[in-house]
Amino acid sequence: MKSSATSDALRSAAAGGTLRSASRTRAFSSACPADTKINVQDVTDFRRRRGDLVFSLIMVAVALFFLVFFFTQTGWEDRKLPANMARYWMDQFGITSPEDRPARLGRILKQSWIAPLACLVVLVPAALWNLYGSVRAYRWRARFQLPNDVAHELTQWARALEFVAWFIAYTMLVPVLGYLVSTLLLGTALPWRLGYRGKRWMGICLGASFAIVLVFRTGLQIRTPVNIWLYDQLPQGLSTFMKVWF
Amino acid sequence: MEALWQGIDNLAAWPVLVAILIGSVGGLAIGAVPGIGPAIAIAILLPATVFLDDLVSLVLLLGVYGSSMYGGAIPAILINTPGTPVNALTTYDGYAMTRRGEAARGLSLAYSASFFGGCFSILLGLSALMVFGPYLRDLGALFGQRDIFMAAALGAVLLIAAHRRNMGIAALLFAFGVLIAMIGRQSLKQIDRYTFGIDYLYPGFNLIVVIVGIFAISQALFLLTGKDADPPEARLRGGLLRGFGELKQHPAVVTISAGYGTVIGIIPGVGEFVAQFFSYATARALSTEPGKFGRGAPDGLIASEASNNAVPAAAMVPLLALGVPGEALTAMMMVVFFDAGIKPGPDIFENNADFLFSLFIALLIINVLVVLTLLISTRWIARIIYVPNRLLGAFILILAFVGVFSIRNSFTDCMFAAGFGFLGYILRRLDWPLVPIVLGLVLGSIMIDKLTAGSSQIKTVFDLVNRPVSGTLFVVILCVLAFTFVTSLRQRRFEH
Numbered sequence: 001m002k003s004s005a006t007s008d009a010l011r012s013a014a015a016g017g018t019l020r021s022a023s024r025t026r027a028f029s030s031a032c033p034a035d036t037k038i039n040v041q042d043v044t045d046f047r048r049r050r051g052d053l054v055f056s057l058i059m060v061a062v063a064l065f066f067l068v069f070f071f072t073q074t075g076w077e078d079r080k081l082p083a084n085m086a087r088y089w090m091d092q093f094g095i096t097s098p099e100d101r102p103a104r105l106g107r108i109l110k111q112s113w114i115a116p117l118a119c120l121v122v123l124v125p126a127a128l129w130n131l132y133g134s135v136r137a138y139r140w141r142a143r144f145q146l147p148n149d150v151a152h153e154l155t156q157w158a159r160a161l162e163f164v165a166w167f168i169a170y171t172m173l174v175p176v177l178g179y180l181v182s183t184l185l186l187g188t189a190l191p192w193r194l195g196y197r198g199k200r201w202m203g204i205c206l207g208a209s210f211a212i213v214l215v216f217r218t219g220l221q222i223r224t225p226v227n228i229w230l231y232d233q234l235p236q237g238l239s240t241f242m243k244v245w246f
Numbered sequence: 247m248e249a250l251w252q253g254i255d256n257l258a259a260w261p262v263l264v265a266i267l268i269g270s271v272g273g274l275a276i277g278a279v280p281g282i283g284p285a286i287a288i289a290i291l292l293p294a295t296v297f298l299d300d301l302v303s304l305v306l307l308l309g310v311y312g313s314s315m316y317g318g319a320i321p322a323i324l325i326n327t328p329g330t331p332v333n334a335l336t337t338y339d340g341y342a343m344t345r346r347g348e349a350a351r352g353l354s355l356a357y358s359a360s361f362f363g364g365c366f367s368i369l370l371g372l373s374a375l376m377v378f379g380p381y382l383r384d385l386g387a388l389f390g391q392r393d394i395f396m397a398a399a400l401g402a403v404l405l406i407a408a409h410r411r412n413m414g415i416a417a418l419l420f421a422f423g424v425l426i427a428m429i430g431r432q433s434l435k436q437i438d439r440y441t442f443g444i445d446y447l448y449p450g451f452n453l454i455v456v457i458v459g460i461f462a463i464s465q466a467l468f469l470l471t472g473k474d475a476d477p478p479e480a481r482l483r484g485g486l487l488r489g490f491g492e493l494k495q496h497p498a499v500v501t502i503s504a505g506y507g508t509v510i511g512i513i514p515g516v517g518e519f520v521a522q523f524f525s526y527a528t529a530r531a532l533s534t535e536p537g538k539f540g541r542g543a544p545d546g547l548i549a550s551e552a553s554n555n556a557v558p559a560a561a562m563v564p565l566l567a568l569g570v571p572g573e574a575l576t577a578m579m580m581v582v583f584f585d586a587g588i589k590p591g592p593d594i595f596e597n598n599a600d601f602l603f604s605l606f607i608a609l610l611i612i613n614v615l616v617v618l619t620l621l622i623s624t625r626w627i628a629r630i631i632y633v634p635n636r637l638l639g640a641f642i643l644i645l646a647f648v649g650v651f652s653i654r655n656s657f658t659d660c661m662f663a664a665g666f667g668f669l670g671y672i673l674r675r676l677d678w679p680l681v682p683i684v685l686g687l688v689l690g691s692i693m694i695d696k697l698t699a700g701s702s703q704i705k706t707v708f709d710l711v712n713r714p715v716s717g718t719l720f721v722v723i724l725c726v727l728a729f730t731f732v733t734s735l736r737q738r739r740f741e742h
Contacts, residue, residue, distance in 0.1 A: 045411060046409075046411035046412040046415075046677060047677065048676075049675070049676050049677060051672075051675065051676060052676050055672055055676055055678075059418060059422075062422070063418075066425055066440070069440060069442075073438070073439060073440045073441070073442065074437070074439050074440070075432070075435065075437035075439070078437075092706050092707045093707065102706075104704065104705050105704050105705060105706055105707055105709070106700070106701030106702055106703065106704035106705065106709075107701070109697055109698070109701045109704060110434060110435075110697075110698045110701040111435070112432045112434070112435050112437040112439060115424075115428055115690075115694045115697075116425065116428055116439060116440070119421050119424045119425045119428065119690075120421075120425075122417055122418075122420070122421040123418060123421035123422060123425065126414050126415075126417040126418035126421060127418050129414045130414040130415055130418050133414060153675065156471060156675060157668075157671070157672060157675070159471045160467040160468075160470070160471050160668060160671045161668070163466070163467050163470045163471070163639075163643065164467070164664050164667065164668055166643070167463065167643055167646070167647065167660075167664050167667075168660070168661065168664055170643075170644070170647060171647060171651070171657055171660040171661070171664075172657075174647070174651075179648075183644055186640075186643075186644055187640070187641070187644055190640040190643070191637055191640050194470070194636045194637070194640060195636075196634070196636075196637055205637075205640075208641060209641075209644065212641070212644060212645060212648070216294065216645075216648045217648075220294055220297055220298075221297065222293070222294060222297060222648055222652040223651070223652045223655055224648065224651060224652070225651070225655070
């Protein structure tokens with residue numbers, strides 16, 4: 001996995017910092033630009049970014065959403081608990097001695113609402129704690145007049161949505177044109193959109209897309225949609241061949 | 247011994263050997279590309295494993311896992327950019343060697359140290375299996391449902407504690423992952439949890455859909471919206487064999503580093519980073535010339551590479567012995583175990599001992615194969631560094647579709663994977679960790695299952711911790727919590 005922590009490290013590498021080379025006069029074998037050093041701290045360090053506050057608020061909203069629906073969506077209405085819970089817990093920890101045979105804890109633990117409750121006990125405070133940290137970081141950045149504008153970050157998120165749309169369009173195209181044609185189409189159109197144009201790039205992209213189809217569909221026989229509109233328009237023999245192999 | 251021979255026999259099949267070859271070479275290539283890592287490759291390959299034999303699937307994924315760090319050392323040494331995050335420390339001394347015109351020496355030392363580290367932990371594991379195998383068969387009796395529950399809880403605590411600087415976020419995302427795992431119809435009481443009457447949600451989210459979304463699609467979006475890196479030209483001169491001879495001059499460093507990788511790799515949630523830091527610090531402390539560290543010291547490079555390559559075999563131990571994955575990659579492998587109907591856990595020593603031997607021997611073969619491949623083809627593999635990032639993003643997106651769709655023939659799965667991909671993209675942008683969500687999904691499911699299964703034995707709260715194993719693990723959890731609390735307080739005071 002290439003974590004975002006590494007991205008930090010790479011950025012730090014790009015930013016500068018002199019590498020103390022013992023013998024600078026000898027020939028280099030790498031044309032890597034001005035010597036940089038990856039800081040170990042960068043790999044494990046964490047700094048809140050622009051947009052952190054917005055996402056922290058979203059996470060609080062998500063936590064509260066789960067909390068609000070806990071009472072109706074987890075079987076909480078059908079809970080089976082001892083009448084006096086305070087006394088029950090005191091009995092459990094031996095603070096008081098039980099008057100009669102206490103309900104087995106296991107009977108409570110296997111009820112459907114217990115696990116969501118345990119989760120919410122962590123999720124809600126953690127979301128609020130994180131929001132507090134995010135607000136503090138926001139104020140700190142504002143105080144030192146560091147870039148704090150979330151619009152830039154939201155624009156980046158919106159940019160990613162364009163490629164999510166490509167992915168969804170591809171998903172919807174497969175039952176119409178088939179896996180082979182759709183993959184060749186996306187495998188060339190998306191690189192074209194990204195700026196990889198010209199015969200060489202298109203050739204590479206077509207080859208790579210075809211290889212993916214050959215490996216996954218033809219070779220590994222991985223399931224792809226079966227009712228393909230385009231394949232149904234083909235003559236019977238060719239249609240069957242395409243459905244089986246592509 | 248019978249299990250050992252059976253394990254070797256299991257591997258002597260063409261599909262298994264081909265999977266080892268593809269996994270090893272593929273992992274090398276993937277590791278060598280800065281921007282792609284083994285997690286993405288494994289996430290994309292996971293759905294394909296449904297169609298493959300269980301051993302074939304596992305050795306394929308192990309191949310990717312075991313070889314990616316070898317590949318990651320190439321850009322770390324040649325262009326000062328780690329191929330995988332765990333190669334970050336390799337840049338310290340590896341790139342300094344390249345600047346001195348000793349790139350081939352650096353690579354050669356990295357390969358030999360990696361090979362030693364990998365083989366050290368595998369042979370240790372194999373020896374332990376052979377020596378303690380008969381006793382391990384009795385281990386099943388010691389580990390009940392409550393013990394596994396407590397082991398998973400320890401994994402969760404260690405995972406959160408390991409995120410020193412953002413424990414709140416790690417806890418938040420872990421709990422979020424567990425909640426996602428809970429969505430759907432509870433099998434025991436047939437009660438729907440957070441389904442809101444939506445048919446799709448009744449069976450719950452498929453683990454592979456979430457993994458592909460969070461790791462693969464999010465990385466594709468990250469690459470697609472980023473800029474192409476323009477890596478500098480790197481030339482390689484000289485042979486790659488001399489490092490194997492030079493390694494003999496640093497026996498203490500390489501052995502201690504491999505030992506750190508093995509021991510720390512076993513601890514769930516801690517991983518390669520900690521092992522590397524310990525190894526590097528120890529190597530510097532042992533060195534007669536500590537001032538050379540960071541300036542091309544061979545012991546620094548050896549420490550980094552030997553320790554991180556010792557981790558994959560060690561990380562399999564908690565997964566196989568307890569059924570508790572310690573990090574994202576082994577969590578993904580757990581999915582293959584689920585599909586294969588093999589229950590990792592103490593019973594595996596009794597029921598599938600040959601399978602265990604097969605996995606460890608496969609890892610050994612992978613290490614040998616990778617080193618041979620590298621010795622022959624480093625110059626060609628190094629060219630992979632120059633594949634444009636955004637083009638890779640486009641093809642990861644294409645591969646993600648086939649991965650997700652093939653699981654259940656469901657377009658809704660693809661939509662949800664896209665949604666999780668977008669979530670993962672935002673997390674990457676904000677530098678929030680992704681691993682807690684996936685481990686929350688896996689460990690959360692284990693914790694709930696084990697607690698439910700063991701509920702008939704729990705009369706009082708003390709029944710959770712009154713067994714030897716669960717009690718010990720509970721004490722360890724308390725110690726970790728106390729240690730984390732104290733060190734966090736100290737760090738805060740220091741910062742203020």
